[in-house]
Amino acid sequence: MKKKLPIGLIRVFSLFVLVFIATELIVPGSELAFTEPVIAAFLLIVLLFLIIFEKIKEASEALYTDHISKEERKTYFEAKEKTSIKDWKSLLQALTSLKAVEEEQDIILEHDYDGIKELDNDLPPWWLYMFYATIVFAVVYLGYYEVFGGDNQTDEYNQQVAQAEIAIEKYRSTAKVIDISNLEVSDDVAALNKGKKIFKSNCAACHMVDGRGSIGPNLTDEYWILGGGIKNIYNTIAEGGRDGKGMISWKSSLSPEKIQQVANYVWSLQGTNPDKAKAPEGDKWTE
Numbered sequence: 001m002k003k004k005l006p007i008g009l010i011r012v013f014s015l016f017v018l019v020f021i022a023t024e025l026i027v028p029g030s031e032l033a034f035t036e037p038v039i040a041a042f043l044l045i046v047l048l049f050l051i052i053f054e055k056i057k058e059a060s061e062a063l064y065t066d067h068i069s070k071e072e073r074k075t076y077f078e079a080k081e082k083t084s085i086k087d088w089k090s091l092l093q094a095l096t097s098l099k100a101v102e103e104e105q106d107i108i109l110e111h112d113y114d115g116i117k118e119l120d121n122d123l124p125p126w127w128l129y130m131f132y133a134t135i136v137f138a139v140v141y142l143g144y145y146e147v148f149g150g151d152n153q154t155d156e157y158n159q160q161v162a163q164a165e166i167a168i169e170k171y172r173s174t175a176k177v178i179d180i181s182n183l184e185v186s187d188d189v190a191a192l193n194k195g196k197k198i199f200k201s202n203c204a205a206c207h208m209v210d211g212r213g214s215i216g217p218n219l220t221d222e223y224w225i226l227g228g229g230i231k232n233i234y235n236t237i238a239e240g241g242r243d244g245k246g247m248i249s250w251k252s253s254l255s256p257e258k259i260q261q262v263a264n265y266v267w268s269l270q271g272t273n274p275d276k277a278k279a280p281e282g283d284k285w286t287e
């Protein structure tokens with residue numbers, strides 16, 4: 001015996017999934033909408049209503065069939081049996097409403113093109129309901145965006161930019177502010193190690209890992225193009241070197257704290273005298 005499909009359950013479930021997806025799409029925000037208590041409550045109510053409707057449907061059928069004659073009941077159930085969805089095959093039948101080959105003479109059209117005949121099939125319900133859905137969608141869409149002035153993509157973009165600007169402002173106000181004029185050399189090992197890491201991944205390509213210089217100048221000697229000492233170095237890293245020389249400004253990619261750490265690390269390389277060091281450039285630095 002074939003197992004009967006729990007149609008009522010499937011109907012409730014699929015309608016609920018549709019409503020769920022719709023609310024996720026409609027409710028703005030990057031987080032899942034149902035995590036908000038109001039939305040969760042709404043979804044719960046929708047689910048309850050769907051179950052109630054299903055129960056009412058069952059009950060009203062029972063009420064109806066209780067009050068009709070035996071004959072009528074028989075024809076009612078026969079008709080229902082014929083169209084009811086009992087298994088996947090009947091589900092497919094319900095979705096396509098295909099006519100069996102034996103029934104084709106009922107729907108054949110009069111005209112005849114050199115022996116080619118035409119059937120007057122019903123539109124397949126799956127297609128028809130999708131078509132209705134597009135109409136509903138169009139009405140909702142038109143109403144939402146054109147009549148009630150819902151947020152279009154430009155508005156959404158502007159809102160997100162505004163949000164991001166607030167976030168940047170907040171970050172700036174909480175990020176450690178570095179005042180160059182009282183910047184001091186620190187020998188904090190943890191900070192120096194952080195500086196070393198930053199140097200390795202961002203600077204070593206031009207200054208080499210040990211700071212001996214390659215595309216960029218030697219950072220270990222006493223000679224500086226743009227000035228030695230922690231303040232000048234901080235400034236060079238933050239603002240960049242002379243135009244066209246290849247030393248970019250790092251303040252947009254490194255936070256003030258990180259620039260401080262890497263500047264401190266660069267200054268700690270003084271006098272390390274690595275092998276194959278690049279010839280001195282600039283002037284000898286004295287505080």
Ligand code: HEC
Pocket residue numbers: 198199202203204205206207215216217218219223224225226227228233236237241242243245246247248250262263266281282
């Ligand atoms: C694309 C290659 C390149 C990268 C990457 C680079 N630099 Fe430079 N750097 C240079 C060049 C070229 C100069 C010389 C600038 C000038 O002559 O104005 C320079 C100059 C400097 C100076 C000043 C040297 C002096 O003699 O005054 C410091 C300090 C410095 N860089 C540190 C860094 C740090 C720290 C980083 C990583 C955050 C870094 N550089 C990344 C190419 C680079």
